[in-house]
Amino acid sequence: MSTAMAPGAVAGAGVAPEARRVPVSRVYRFEVVKLVSQWRIRLLMLACWTLPGLFVAAVAQQGTLPSDTLFGRWMHATGWAGPLVVLGFSGSWALPLLTSVVAGDVFAAEDRLGTWRHLLVMVRSPRRIFVAKALASGTVIVLLVAGLVGASTVGGLAAVGNRPLVGVDGHPLSPSDAAGSVLPAWGCALAPTLALAAIGLLGSVILGRSPMGLLVPALAAVAMQLAQTLPLPVALRLALPGYAFVSWNGLFASPVQLDELLISIVVSLVWVVVATAAAYLLFVRRDFTNGNEDGVGRRALVFGVLPPAGLLALTFVAIAVATPSTGSGISQAKVQQSVATVFAHLYRLQTEQLHRPAVTEAQLQVTAECERGDGQVDPVGPGNDWRCVVTWHLPGTAAPGTAIYQLDVASDGRLTADGDGPKEVNGYFLVHTPTGDAPNPLWQFDGQVELLSSATNLASRANYANSTNSTKG
Template sequence: MTAATATLEDDNVVGAAPRAHPVSIARGYRFEVVKLVSQWRIRLLVLACWLAPGLFVAAVGQQSTLPTDTLFGRWMHATGWAGPLVVLGFAGTWALPLLTSVVAGDVFASEDRLGTWRHLLVAVRSPRRIFAAKALASLTVILLMVAGLAVSGVVGGLLAEGNHALVGLDDHLLSPSAAAGDVFLAWACVIAPTLALAAIGLLGSVTLGRSPMGLLLPALVALTMQLAQMLPLPVAVRVALPGYAFIAWNGLFADPRQTGPLLLGIAVSLLWALLATTLAYLLFLRRDFTNLTSDTSGRRAFAAGFVPLAALLGATIAVVAVATPSTSSGITQAKVERSLATAFAHLYRMQTAELNRPAVTEAQLRSTAACAKSDVQHDAEGAGNDWRCVVSWHVPGVQLTGTAIYQLDITADGRYVADGDGPKEVNGYFLVHTPQGDAPNPLWQFDGNVDLLSTTPKG
């Protein structure tokens, strides 16, 4: 803090009457919230968050095609709980980084553009309370937007498709009540990476001042993390990125739940949020508010912002690498085979029910999978669209072993799409003929997920 700003906090001035006490944080917080929501762009964004997801999900329910390239998109006609998860995938990739940029990335910089810092300091009389009020106000608006995205997606999905069971990530059925709990829990989990981006926005807004880079910083950081997640990075590096929780919520819909990567992702995000907020606070207190043209230099931005966060990233990578066996891609042949066999058994039971055949259990099917990648028959690993698998299962009561072929496209984060490649009566067609008419074939194409941190067989 400079001498000029320190003078504002002196309780007594020689030869002058005692000054009034600083404005409370509660009053400053209310003032900052009113300032934010009075901006037309903030009002439009809040309105869009509370309306657009529901309208989108309802509109998809009226279409004949589905966004099958998105996780849970292929189930949007089956249950209302798939819609909010599709919205969540889009929000983590695009919406939330942009929203944090507009709100947190501009909350301090707007005072620089308007030249109102001295007026605000005279009114509040405490830089510390100004920072707390602005940070809390931006957090409130961001959480309001996140809540709007979640609630709107859920309401739109339930109104369009109803409260039905949801097919999980390994294709087991989740009851409506279980699906509801997991959907809201998944939305709650992405609050942590959202806070990390918001803290980076605060740091950029304080450090870069009038520069538009402060406003764009959270979006640029999020874009960089998305590009990194597409690369064949070791799992330790992937999990150490503050945006990993935007992806790891997928594990909530597996059986058993893949909570290890999610908990690590949340912890890393909270560490980034704490460090970035602390750096923004310290820089704000050291600022010279008597100079209207004062702007933090690029060198200070690098030293006080980039270097500590880069050090945190390096330390997190080291800790995760030591604590978990995560120095490779995490995608191994054994994991892929286990995941595919489990998903196939769940979906085979669904197909059996659709065709009104005698019910079977996973134990009776005893499904297994044999996979190869680019003609590598043993110890294949890594992402790619060149995985080819043969699933085998036993038909109960018949001395016969069934087989089905799948082509797998596995992304670097462990998600895969299994595309049926015959035989045609099992997975060769999109529709199956049931006594009630044609119905989607659950074995034709489906999503799955490989637990990157698991080392032992599940179950």
């Protein structure tokens, strides 16, 4: 007796149904949960959401301030200085550490635990695994950065208050303007942070189960920091993805200095794309059936070393061709203009403290004469041997006022001016006001030389700022 068979039964016999791949969104949620479940990630999350606020509040109560950090000398004056000090520290140390712990180990951990087979059986797509892991690590890093921003801002405002901030060129920013610049500054710093995270993904894929992948973003950040201290051409400085950790201070100038900031952000985002693409190509070509292979092979040189090196060379050439930036970018005219601009703004602030008649920058007519090494060294480039004589005029007086400053100009364009007399102007760290002693804004101050701008452009910016402040005055 024969058994009736349904049509197509023979054709389908012995053929397994097609495996259904898990959606990227589900794998992404799984990877986020897996990352957040790690004790070290939880500790980092707790630290980022609490320690910056406690640090800012504690420093604001101290008698000494981190004056060697940009905006550090203003931490007693406004709560908006705190998140900027934390940003300066984070760009050098905290953010590279976070990217190392999160992105530098996201693939290597699977090799050490031997869980690739289980993950591939569940997801059935190396491409989806890579996308999910990359997105998950980026999400965790963004949450950590958000904690740094929120905690430092809340701590500063709670400890000092919502008060005006003095910009990098000495001009005052209202609390609302300060808030509108602090948050974009942190947003700009997120671009090089993601670039370091992409480098961490690449290192994690290349080095496999080796814990050395954790060090790749940190070592890259240290190398870029060392490079920024060297007298490199401006084009090479901007070609490094970490320069956005420095160029955000252009948001606190008047008018805003965007040239270097925009270039550094674009460069960082290009590094994100190139490093992530290289890591992706290495990962999807890996032989997961071989338990002895953990990512290191011949393709590591092709996809892991050559793309970043080629990108660095291409961006250097492109920036050098597009902008006149083959030198240090620091000239005598730029230093003089920067010192004169900051002094004029801060002189008005000191005038308000002493309750003297108000003056404008146009009335002061501030000029600066700067030289290096007592005139024995060409007045160009970075160095701590700059000396400036500042001259200004007060309405109704015939004799001009003069003040002397010793300058330390860094390779990235930041300058620190130390007052050298006269005592009643900049020779002492306090001024005697009708309401008591107050910090002297002219004793020491910071400034910024715009590396890409010409002296003519800087002069036009200063004239624009002076006319604006004169109108306000």
